[in-house]
Amino acid sequence: MTIVYIGDTNPSSTAFHRFLALKRLGHRVTIYNPQEACQGDLQGFLSAKIHFRTGYQLLQNRIGKWLTGVIDKTADLVWVDSGELIGPSVLKKVKATGVPVILYNVDDPTGPRDGGRFKSLLKALPFYDLVVVVRPETERECRQLGASKVLRVCRSYDEVAHKPYDTIDEIPAQFRSEIAFIGTWMRYEKRDEFLLKLIQNGLPVAIWGDRWQKSPHWNALKDHYRGGALGGRGYVGAIQGAKLCIGMLSKGNRDLHTQRSLEIPFIGGLFCAERTAEHTAMYREDVEAVFWKDVDECIVKCREMLADEQKRESIRLAGMRRVRENKVGNEDICTQILAELEIHQLI
Template identity: 30%
Template sequence: MKILSVGNMDGLSNTCLHRHWALEKIADEIDVVNTSGFTSLWYRIAYHLFLYGLPVRIPENQKENEQIVKKVSSTHYDIIWIDKGVTIYPETLKYIKEKSPQTIIISYSPDNMALRHNQSQQYLECIPLYDFIITNKSYILNDMRKLGAKDIRFINNSYESSFHYPRILTNEDYKQLGGDIGFVGAWEKERCESILYLAKHGLNVRVWGGGKWLKYKGMYPNLVIENKGLYSEDYSKSFQAFKISLCFLRKINYDQQTTRTVEIPACGGFMIAERTAEHKAMFEEGKEAEFFSSNEELLEKCQYYLIHEKERKQIADAGLKRCQISGYSNENTIRNVIESILNEKS
């Protein structure tokens, strides 16, 4: 099986790169088109014009459409996997179909692509041209069909087994990266309110994120706000270094699960996440992870598990085992969806 993998491959913490690594394990041969690049002024202007409702295409980063056409003109691919694909033109997908009708074109995105802030004009034009669209948002299937999706499929979030795994931490790792309760990620109103609630009630909380979080620096003596996020090795280590890792969902995307849903337990961390039906289906509550539906419940559970280390460790170990047994890794998840598609096509 020969695959062309298209996406933003920059940064070791990049989930697109992690999916590319999984494709490398699955394919017999693989080529790549890296769409990463500097966000130009015109890119930002075009994106905001699109947000205001104008049919303006955002510019490419690396002449990726030309690269794809060039590769397809000289090589037959069984699958072209396009990650996010907001800079890919419909003309490019039409060329692929004309040149190689048997090639299966798959779109994947970790974002809610039914929402305009995640889309682009060319992405909207491309939706009907993809053979399959893969999403980790179960609730957007009908919305995507209304936008023209021919075949859209839901998969759970997945983790990269060569990046998200338990490390042997030093005392310095625990000191530099961890603490009692931790969160790694961007500011959002609801998650901020939850963290401030914990701090207000005397619990030690550490936030890695910078940006808007810095506004709350010094608000409580037991609230530590770091002026940056965590990436690469430190990102994975932090989930182990914290006694409790918080998992919040992006309200702007209406998430029911997120990448941290699987990354935290896959790294050997103890996770408390917002309670949803999808979370409860992926991990058994009280045995493989913990969940909360209010700040009061979050506080109560954090207070309990901070002083019950044995139970905390048992749940973290069980969460890791669940990730492995249920095949939540990128390789297993992507292999299964590709095999399903190929079996239908054969």
């Protein structure tokens, strides 16, 4: 199959990982980044903020000309990843070529957190042949907004990008830790308060991610900060090199599981996260992963795991097996999506 893939071309991005997964499945895939159509407008601080808040509606003519210019008329499918830059006028031009178009979005475009960011996308929902989302609320709300076919899938790890090191000894020393948290500081999410309480209770936490200097608790956290956002083998090493990995949800995004929920066990980390219906469906508690209700229970669980190497290793290995049995790699999810298209005879 020949696929035109519209998404982030950063090699560390999840969109790029999915593009490579489609290629590994044997498809002929060409990737294009929609930000190339309006790069200058999205780089300036003020202009980027304006376009974010207006849902990129002022950029639609430019994006439409760019997108119709890159679409191969012999393509069997256009795959749009994220889709926040593409509104109904752009999508109509694409559909006029006769090629089916799918949207894959792992954000929460129908939720309240991001304000006007997804205005263009929401108006375009009725024109997609298939809309793929990751949470039940988004599935229901996309249907209410006119999407004719909606598929809900699990988030995914990548079979190649997240391949574990063969042995722990191969992991560079700077990526080894007792307890790791890898993620961005976000205002209102209170991740800093959570991690600070772990630290104040004597737990050895290592933090990687962007924007932590903006935290009001930065002075208390900075000795535990290891550096900015991780990608590639550094990301794999920090997860596999920790005795356990804290997974946090984005409450603004109505998450019940995240990419980390799959990536951490696949890489070989012990997954330690909030107890949710989706997490407990993925993994057996205290057998394949460790869950908690609040920071106080998390402190207890972390102490137990650090003190019991045999149990810790048993849970870690069981989690690695389970996530593979769940068939939630990028290749698995891409295959599921393409099968859904075939069911509806779109290709």
